[in-house]
Amino acid sequence: MKFDIKKVNYEGPKSKNPLAFKYYDKDEVINGKKMSEHLKFALSYWHTIDAENTDMFGGPTIDKKFGITDPMDLYKAKADFAFELMEALGIEYYCFHDADIAPEGKTVKESIDNFNQMVDYLAELQKKYGKKLLWDTANNFGDKRFMVGAATSANADVFAIAAAKVKACIDADIKLGGTGYVFWGGREGYDTLLNTDMGLELDNLGRFLTMARDYARSKGFKGDFYIEPKPKEPTKHQYDFDVATCVGFLRKYNLTGDFKMNVEANHATLAMHTFQHELRTARVNDAFGSIDANQGDLLLGWDTDQFPTNIYDTTMCMYEVIKAGGFTNGGLNFDAKTRRASNTFEDILYAYIAGMDSFALGYKLADKIIKDGRIDEFVEGRYASYRSGIGKEIVEGKTNLEKLAEYAVNLGDVKVESGRQEYLESLLNQLMFEGV
Ligand code: XUL
Ligand code: CO
Numbered sequence: 001m002k003f004d005i006k007k008v009n010y011e012g013p014k015s016k017n018p019l020a021f022k023y024y025d026k027d028e029v030i031n032g033k034k035m036s037e038h039l040k041f042a043l044s045y046w047h048t049i050d051a052e053n054t055d056m057f058g059g060p061t062i063d064k065k066f067g068i069t070d071p072m073d074l075y076k077a078k079a080d081f082a083f084e085l086m087e088a089l090g091i092e093y094y095c096f097h098d099a100d101i102a103p104e105g106k107t108v109k110e111s112i113d114n115f116n117q118m119v120d121y122l123a124e125l126q127k128k129y130g131k132k133l134l135w136d137t138a139n140n141f142g143d144k145r146f147m148v149g150a151a152t153s154a155n156a157d158v159f160a161i162a163a164a165k166v167k168a169c170i171d172a173d174i175k176l177g178g179t180g181y182v183f184w185g186g187r188e189g190y191d192t193l194l195n196t197d198m199g200l201e202l203d204n205l206g207r208f209l210t211m212a213r214d215y216a217r218s219k220g221f222k223g224d225f226y227i228e229p230k231p232k233e234p235t236k237h238q239y240d241f242d243v244a245t246c247v248g249f250l251r252k253y254n255l256t257g258d259f260k261m262n263v264e265a266n267h268a269t270l271a272m273h274t275f276q277h278e279l280r281t282a283r284v285n286d287a288f289g290s291i292d293a294n295q296g297d298l299l300l301g302w303d304t305d306q307f308p309t310n311i312y313d314t315t316m317c318m319y320e321v322i323k324a325g326g327f328t329n330g331g332l333n334f335d336a337k338t339r340r341a342s343n344t345f346e347d348i349l350y351a352y353i354a355g356m357d358s359f360a361l362g363y364k365l366a367d368k369i370i371k372d373g374r375i376d377e378f379v380e381g382r383y384a385s386y387r388s389g390i391g392k393e394i395v396e397g398k399t400n401l402e403k404l405a406e407y408a409v410n411l412g413d414v415k416v417e418s419g420r421q422e423y424l425e426s427l428l429n430q431l432m433f434e435g436v
Helices: 035-039 044-052 072-087 108-129 154-177 198-218 243-252 265-270 275-284 309-324 345-374 374-382 389-395 403-411 421-433
Strands: 041-044 092-098 132-137 180-184 224-230 259-264 287-293 332-334
Touching: 035 345, 041 044, 041 072, 041 345, 044 072, 044 092, 044 243, 072 108, 072 345, 108 132, 108 154, 132 154, 154 198, 180 198, 180 259, 180 287, 198 224, 198 243, 198 389, 224 243, 224 287, 243 259, 243 275, 259 265, 259 275, 265 275, 265 287, 275 287, 275 309, 287 309, 287 374, 309 345, 332 345, 345 421, 374 421, 389 403
Parallel strands: 041 092, 041 332, 092 132, 132 180, 180 224, 224 259, 259 287, 287 332
Antiparallel strands: none
């Protein structure tokens, strides 16, 4: 099916054309790389191609069925729409769940057959448009079979069905040349401990991820596996609570290295962390991988999946990405949807333009902050006492508690330097808004 979506071009910050990029010029080269390579934007299939703006209180406000009733034809048209949209927006990557790209069958086998047919169709479109798969994942949470989890279900048959779906997605990932595979917890968690064997559920999750990793590696998959932390929703407690919890889990089950983090901004805020905190925690634990780019609404406190427009957040996010050495297999997937009242196809374009421009600004501002150097220098200077004398001995493991005690009792008055938070915050503003 043809949609004839008009190309969205870069026109610069002075443009009054609402359907143009103001800050994102994909071919602009900074630090030896194009902006499109620094940012590696991806379209999320579930929100953009499937979701019809429903919420807990109401049905669709937009129709994405294009008047087609045959299920396979519908999903082919959806795929055509996805690739035309990526082309119009200049987005190179996409991400999907198995259930996003193909109609559900009556049996597990029928669903996987439909899925495989659509994977072949996506392979054709990837070739035609020159697009790539960032990651895929199994929807092991929507169907009623998964009502108490998948890998952490109390029912072993459900564990097996979840495994079959993950296997099909890994096969598809390899076929489509994807560079990542995501495990978002879905319903891997609990609503009450009264009915839950937490120890067994966590061990089973460890077993499940190990089997998936071993299978994918045996088939030659070279990409990264990602855990996508989220503290709650749909369950009251998700096992993949936040990055720190996931890192501990990966260490316990010997999965570090193969598994990294897919950090989602709104999941960070649900965990009462900042987006930057989650990215920093991933980075300092060598687990930075990919990003689900969106933002929440702190007054609502649930997973609103809004397109990201907060420039402080995109800036500090890109600061962490640059410090982590940039994306390798990962990228910026817009796990975001238009608001319920933004109910036209044009709104989808505005939403992506808003998100992509916000990250282009974020990259440029983060690059400026790093090149200016004053913030990094301040932090370095703050820890100078660890680079000589007793501090150096602590860092190099050349002292012990007794020696430190001896040293401490002979100290006079100790002056701790100011943390200069307000100075740094105003410096950040100056760097961000200089020239206004
Ligand atoms: C749910 C969520 C998922 C994952 C993929 O909150 O973020 O869409 O990104 O399963
Ligand atoms: Co997500």
